[in-house]
Amino acid sequence: MTAKKNPLKIVAIGASAGGISALHKILPAFSSPSHAVVVVIHLPPEGPNLLPSLFGHECSYKVKEAESGETIEAQTIYVAPPGYHLSAEPAGTLSISNEEEINFSRPSIDVLFESVAFAYKKSAMGILLTGANHDGAQGLKTISEMGGKTLVQNLKDAEFPTMPESAMKIMKPDAIFTLEEMATFIRGLK
């Protein structure tokens, strides 16, 4: 039940308002053979999850909606189903839940980030992007406290800077990047 059993590294991404176009710029940059990506973006809970089809054709990673109990595999981007929290488990699997909203959000970025921090510890990376609320700040802090890496979007570059800004108020991220810098960094991941 320790991080040692999880051979791959995980990147957790949180985005809210302005997030779709931000994700278009960074998700296609993933090409490393050893990473998996988990994504929470705040969207209305009704209707089908269009994100996998929206991003699928432009990414070299496989893009899919996360399912409860499935094993996390490298070179895959898992998107939280609308209306459900998404978590990474110490056993190397994903889980979804309809627990109460956190920060008025379900899925909540804090829930994803904190689960990733506990399950992957030093092998976790958190990326917090544009958004008009405070979700994700606490979770990013936890990733940092558990030894993981943290990146936030440059406030001038973010369509809505409130979310990355609230993280920077309570913790010191390892890097503050524009989306372009972030994409370059992601392309360099091994």
Place this chain on the structure above:
Amino acid sequence: MKTSLETFDIELELLIEAILSKYQFDFRQYARSSLRRRLIHALTKFNVPSVTSLQEKVLHEKDFFPKLLAYLTVNTTELFRDPESWKSMIQNVFPYLATFPSIKIWIAGCSTGEEIVTLSILLKEAGFKKYVIYATDINPMNLELASKSIYSSHMIPEAQKNYKLAGGKGTLSEYFESAYDSVKFSPDLLKNVVFSDHSLSTDTVFSEMHLISCRNVLIYFERKLQDRVFNLFNDSLVRGGFLTLGSKETLTFSTIASQYAVTDSHNKIYQKK
């Protein structure tokens, strides 16, 4: 030296073992991230500094565990939740149920009972008279609440909308009485319901069912326990019987998948071959 966050994980595993040894409730195959959030919530609620303090109470205070249990499981549920799936059940499952002189239905993980009220209303409107609903949950306090069928009136506007979307024939208000901020559904709706505490992680088959409904329970279980539960359901269903799951749960990757036909993949309705 571990950080306090890592120590939390150690304490969580110890608490799970303590609960198992003392009360025979088995949380070992529950998704950890959710349990961790439930426990953080419980620390605030019971105003204790650590999970170890909770464990002390679990082991030494007589009435504490039932109270904690309410925080360990997720009880989010709604009347007529996912109305499309109920509509599909009326269209695809009810005609099959109507071919039997009497029907047995199992609602596994009934929580506070909203799903029981929903199904009872739809069965009544479809003209079913001879049926039994076995409503089970691991938490006796949930069963107690479910048997009263009293809910917050805040739920009602959404429930009325979903009742219509599900194919309700009348008006929902025929079925309940309002008082202050609450509504109480007619006890008549629950007269064919048998409440029983039952653990999907440790208990076994108790009857032969024509329909099993288990919504948003399996998402909290790890794969091994999910498989146990699927096999338990498989052993409980008659041939031709139906299984319905929550909107994000699927039978497709389970060990019993090949024994089932998919009746409605979107609404997660499966029929045993």
